[in-house]
Amino acid sequence: MLFIYRASAGSGKTFLLTRFYIELLFKRELTPSLEAGRDLSFSEILAVTFTNKATAEMKERIVRELKKLWENPQASDYYKCLKKPDSKGIVMSDEEIQNRAHGILKGMLTDYSNVHISTIDKFFQQVVRSFAHELNQQSDYAVELDTDSVLDHAVTQFLLNLDNANDRETFDWLLRFSNKRLQDGAKWDVHDSLFTLAKVLTTEDYRIYSESIAKFTADKKAMADYAEMLNQIVQQWTSDLRRIGKSCTRILSDCDLTVDDFSYKATSFASNFAFWTAGKEKNSRLTDAADDPTKWFPKKDQHKLAQMGSRVAEMQGLLQEAINLLDGERNTEYVSAKLLQANIYQLGLLEKLEKAADKYCAEQGIKLLNNTTQMLNALVSGQSSPFVYEKTGTRIASYMIDEFQDTSGMQWQNFAPLLSDSLGNGNRNLIVGDVKQSIYRFRGSNWELLHSHINNFERQKQQKKDDDGNDLQLLDNWRSDRKIIEFNNAFFKYLSETLCAMGGDNPEYEKIREVYADVAQKIAVEREAKGVQTGRVAFEILSDDEDEASDKTKKTDYNALVAKRLPEIVVALQQQGRRPKDIIVLCRTNSECGICAAALMDYAAKHPDSPYPMAIITEEALQLGRHPVVRALVAALEFLHDPKSDHRAAVAAICWRSLSSASMSDAIAGHFAAPSMPDFTSLLNLPLYETVERLIAMLPDSARDQSNFIQAFCDVVLDFCTSDAPSLDRFLTWWHEKGFKCSVTTPTEQDAISIMTIHKSKGLAGDAVIVPFADILLDIDLQKPPTIWCRPNAEPFCRENLAIPIKANLKMQKSIFADDFAAERVRNIIDSLNNVYVAFTRARHELILLAPTPPADSKGTSMKLEKFLNNFFNGDAWTGGNDAASLVIDERMLADRQASDTTDIAATANDSHFICPEVHLPVIKQTTYVAPSDSAAARGTTLHAAFSAIIDRDHVDEPITRMFESGKAQLQGFTLDEVLQHIHNALSCDEARTWFDPQNRTLNEQDIITQSTHTQRPDRIVLTPDGRTIVIDYKTGEERNTRYRKQVGHYVKLLREMGFPQVEGHIWYVESGEIVPVTA
Template sequence: MSDLHVYKASAGSGKTTCLTESYLELMASGNASGNYNFEHRHILAVTFTNKATEEMKSRIIQLLAKVANGEKTLPYLDSKRAKEMLRSVLHDYSRFKISTIDRFFQQVIRAFVRELGINSNYAVELDHDQVIEDAVDEIILSLDQPNNKDVLDWLLSMAQEKIDAGKNWKVRDDLINFGKEIFKEDYLKYGSLITNINTIKNYKNKIYVIKKDRSSTIINAAKDLKEKIGSADLLLTDFKNASRGPLCVLDKFSAGEIVGLSDTFLNLPNDPNNFYTKNSPQKVIDASDWLCDDVANFIDIYNENIIEYNSAEAIYRFLPSLGVLHHIDEVVKTMQKEANSLLISDSVKLLNTIVEDNDAPFVYEKVGTIIKHYLLDEFQDTSAMQWNNFKPLIAESLGNGQENLVVGDVKQSIYRFRNSDWKILGNQLESVDFKNQIKSHTLSTNYRSDAQIVSFNNDFFQYAVNALQDKYNDQLREDLVGIVSDDVLRKSYSDVLQNTKKDADSGYVEIRLLEEKNVEDWRILAINNLFNSISELLEKKYNYGDITILVRTKKEAAQVAQSLLENNIPVVSDEALQISSSLEVCLIVSVIKRSINPNDDLNKLYIEHLCKEINVVQAEEELAADMPLYEFVEKIIDNYGLRSHKNAVVYIQAFQDLLLEYVSKQSSDANRFVEWWEQTGISKSLTTGDAGNAVTIMTLHKSKGLSFNVVIMPFCTWKLDDNSGVNTKIMWCKTSRPFDGIDYVPVKYLSTLSKTIFAEDYYKELMNNYMDNINLMYVAFTRPIKALICFSMNPKKDSFNNVGDLLRKYINSPNLSEFVSSDETSAKFIQGELKPKESDVTKPLDEGSEDIYITHTDISRFGLRKKSDSSEQNIMGIILHGIMEKIIKSEDLNSVVQEMQRLGLVSADEAKQITEKLDPYINNPAVKTWFDGSYKILNERTIITANAENYRPDRIMIGKDEIIVVDYKFGEKKDSHFSQVSTYMSLLKLMGYKNVSGYIYYQNDLEIVTVS
């Protein structure tokens, strides 16, 4: 029996290199018999994103090519075998099993469609939010049907309770938010079993009785105590601290409100002096003796009843919604069946049934391959159900004497809201699942960050983990000590210390604590400091493109982006640049609204305002009954002349893309689209990709796995634990007597749960929240290469509620005084020196070349060309065309060709032949300016028309006053070449570009043909 190798890989420790070399070692060991072909078919490497899978494939091929070419040596692989392995992978690329976890699950499910009772041509549905909205709308529209009476009763109950609480009676948003529970694994395990409406009704009545009984007992006891005080001719305000005194809480109880008891109240019976002062009248002093006993008696009654009252209150809150939840689940399933689609979240559950009901060999037989080895990346992000699907397959592999590997880092687990469970890697894997088969490894060297950043993180996270663990332990209820673990954080961060191979004085860390009276003023101050930091970095020869701003939320990203853009600082962000922030897009939506409701005076005024703001003349048009919505939007754009608004074009195009997607999937109904836009579409952002020399703005969750020269965190203030009423986190908790009747119930995560039967669940969730938020800090602080800059608050009063408090407590440590400078309102911690940048790692778009990145498409085109039936001339044309895709400037030619050769995609002779053909082609004096950096270059960018047709020019060159489109041709002339370029030119003119010219550039005779 072989080992399951567990690599604990801290940030920047070479995880991908480890996976790559492990993959090759497994591949080489499988080829020991001399059969070099197709061993990659029997190794499955799984990660969580398409980008990560492509990176791993590329790394494996690159490393094989280096070994094959003699550039690198590996102890288990010689050059000859590496060449054979590289050839087998490239010629059998479709079976190169580097996959996302979802793609692998889909592959297995499609092999079992008959057994699962689903159609083989099903579509995968990714938009869970839209599915829930559609299901809730379907339920509301069908409430008048006789078979939905129970659902109607539940909704009326929910609406009445909202009215009683002084809230809006509408329940749609509540149903949508709570309905999302059906996608969570806890619901799949517990909630999906609750299907009987009568059971829920009876249970609700039972909980109400318990709640009413316990509250009545507490309220009556409070009234009795208050009456006794009154019978002694005393008022509650007669006692110590008058109206602010602890006894005044009895007024709230007497009015029917159940509240918590303060520590001051709980301390009253300990000493009669707690009731009076030296100036109190004698009757107050006389009453203090019997009050000690009576207050103590009230506290006993309160304590005897409050746990069950709080428990009943927590359960009762969601019982009406629970009555509808199963119905939502059923409607979703029906709608998916009718649409012949499968929710991506259902894949895990379906695969669970497959793996549970069949042994591994049968699964392999159905899938059509035998997997010997599993390599699981980012294991801390694996969910319990995902792991249950892999566990028997890995057990089978180990039982057959095969090696397997998982790589992860508990400290980087930040996706718990997607069902990930770090405890599998943290504890379960080694102590439960494969107890005697684990071989642990720790990757302890940080190859990413400079030395001072590594040193800071080593010290800070040791301090922070201990401080946070102590805070947690202080809160833990005494009766739960020993039941709930009190060293989770310390164990999880036991491997936090890292080594570095960078120069000892390299790297820079700056923490600024800023003081302001309120949060909004503080944010303005933080952004002003952000500008100062950016200016300082530019003075040190850093480019905008070197700087990444990390924030906690999309709202913060939008705030930062707006501020930077207003100050003419270029920005790139997939999350901050919301499509709805464009006034032109707002105008389009408002005109659609006007066509639906011409009498909406407020909307009319808004249209007038928008027209003034963007300087357009208001047009009058109505949505014709027979005009499709997409065409109507085109009409709005033309009537208002919006195509000429260059700064808005990208937003308008993105809006049209969203509209096209909505119309194709949903309907062309304007009313429904506006509803969707205001609920979902309004939060969509531009997908900007790489915009050259611009500041990147990104949320913390998006930054995981990436690295940046400089990281600035302007708002390092998020809460360590959000247990406020605004939070909507739901926990599924096991019940006990007297709350039996339903085994698991949904309760909202609030601090009051610490005084319920769910206290153990509460404290576990509290620890999970602490873990989530310190992990977010860890992920953020380990992204930078050169510099880390953070801003946080400097409160007047000591507190310990957010991540900024951790930073403040750390830099105020006595042993760090030499790193800190401060005044009355601010403090600054500096470790290391912000040195001038040595070289331009990130170059502006018009000053440098793109990185040479070989994609799956490249490999498919070049690596498999030997199997093609095409002529050698056609093959060479394909290769030349593919290389031109990678070229921005003329000097890029050699590096592109060398990269192709290094990866084994072209031979040395072919590389020489390619260079001989393309060198005169791109250095032709007639096209010198095309390849010297004079233009902004867009290679192989897709243009999508209003009819959803795709066009892809070879090269678009954007100058100050012109735009040029070029198609490369490496064969004979054809008439179709002219119409093709002419179409590109027309499309560019429709997009609002002026002075468009087009050319066909033939390689054979270096002829440049002008297209009119």
């Protein structure tokens, strides 16, 4: 039996997968192929999913539930499933469940390698390696995941081996390729252009056609004849157009007429003639002119028509001929020939590049992961599925395929025979997916497999209901609050129907409606019984106050608006009870993620006393290559590799110095003021790993605190050292190609805001989800056009098995490839729509959408998401309101709330690079945070930060100037000179001057850890030469709050308990000069 489930977002898919797996293990009758009396083993079930993370989570959940069923069956969510009577009415006892669970769990833990829960690629790798071993072929190859590196080497070798004399055709193809790129205004760099083309080699479409392409390009004469045929069609069409243009121009000359004599002048039909004469397409007002000559001239100039006499009929005949060339069958043929002519030579280049890539892989003993599927497909083609079993040594009874919408065509072809064999034995198999969540088509996934193709697979074995008589569509939502569910139901119904209607009569567009036919969800009954929160959906258009009337916001301007608004929303959410870890920011691209990360880090830098943490987790921020400590270590290694290079020496010295400097700019300035270099010479002849260990020992103390990044770098170096000949030269080459992308793993309990792309968010959920760039294009992006593999099936272009890769463009709509373009356009619309669906369905309690002002769309053709959102919230399809007004900062809470903790790992800004996670104890800021819009409060915040930067009274100007230049403080309506004046005025007080005496030992904003592990942070602690301990707290403004005295008194008490002598406390109102002594 085959169960095909369609599982919408948040509908309990993980529960379904685990239940299906556990029931197979516990219920013998579900596997008829078993020998009598034998239970199904976990090693006889294969469950495949899309990512390693999903695989690990599924394994963990199964083991966790088996443990519950063993220890306390009734505590498991799957207890009720196992207590259902079998076909004979027999019910398993609790003791039987416990014994069976214990046996399964014990077997799994002692033979974990035979728990077949893996990614589909890993399964195929195992099969291919088994075949390689049986066939006495190389089976110890390394799987190469970095296809870009392989393609880069292949392109380089192709260019180096290019011989103009012996391979003239290839050289001509390359010249054509380069000329076409120049004509299109693309980059002229040949290597980069070929590298972009070579990426086609990794696609499944190319692998499908690669054999026929090789045959086509192998016949040089046939290929040359085909190219000549295309050339003749283009030349004949161009020649005819020029002839018509010249004839029409001659008629005007003979009749003493010019373009300005005709109606509409420069845009009249006569304006086309000059273009036609030059062989260029132009079709301005042509049809009307051919149909009705009376429209040629203005009413007052109708005598000119009579003046033309018999030439009018001649002109009409030429115009009709032009219409056929520009709009008729001749134009279709011409445009098709032009498209083929511009791309056919790419086939030859692709075939050459593939050979170069194969040669490189063979030399390196590697195989691209992308090629495994094709290898297996060729291997099992025409073979029965037992043949696969025999060679792998594994017998699978039941299959479970998760995320089926992300499966590719070849992957399914490889799996289908295995499922057929299992179904033939009467066993149970499971397929789960959701077309609406198919967002990986760029990796080869084919959502049409689940949408339609699967319906024709083993139709008689497919089940319509589950064992309880329920439909195989999971429509209960277990994730989101009521309003979010209702919003998504209404919005995606409205959006899919609107997009479908925009396709007119084109049947391809009906697929949009079909894919989203099951979008409506309801709250699960069990959730409803326990009570479901209302939730919040907010949509906000961001625009400058000065430009409210504008119908278009430039992208750069909108980025600035997001950078301003996003931190405000995060603060508002935290005020309303959300922790940073509850918040997810979803973007379409990595660059948008970078804008959001920079905005939050910039806000944190400008508001150091904010009680609302802006700690973030981003994939980019956690890359080893971006961390200053790792960059310093690599710079030192590069110097050791080339110790005579002044450049390497300077870079290493500056990177090393930056680890103990306030900023990179300080490090650079310090280096050029007083050049210095750590003594690395003793490390010149050491092995690589030992060199790294010695360098780490030489790091400044502050840098060695970055233990997680240092340890991760050591692990990377150690892994590299297990390879062949781990020399320093090879390591540095590998590091700059691949290694720098390695990242540290963050703990799951990390209390930080997650910023990620929509693709990375698949399978995740957040209490509050923010989509700051809800301006997604719901259409094919012609600025970054996809490649469409087209088969020229119309005469005279068709050739057996020929397929041509064409970059999508609007000209295809007038060619024999119009249907290909329409199909690809619909696929792109569904891709974009699915991205929006995945983003909007991640939210549990709050969904917040930000977008620019929708563009003017008088023709109703805009395909931008913000237009549809705006129309939806302002139309009749949605009655749930807009909660955007609730996302405001409560100014009172800014002053009252104190942060309870901060994260263990936080990304902050430091010049042009990230300072990634620091491991430190939690910090609680004790200073009152004030709204930056309040100028007096902002001045106080700035003065407070300035005093924290001052060590003694002899060095005041330099640290404050540096603080402002580095962006660590704001100038809120006054100049740097004014701030310095405030500081010097405050230090004119005699008592205050003693606190800044150079003879004192000063501790600025140092943490005090209490016995309860809480942290306190006084503004300034002064240890005087005469043995006194003075604790000072800065205050600004007029308020004299008793809370301040209590706070400083607590500091005094803590310092006395720690053993500090003669402790005294003072509150210093720096603007008025008043000093208030405090005793504990």
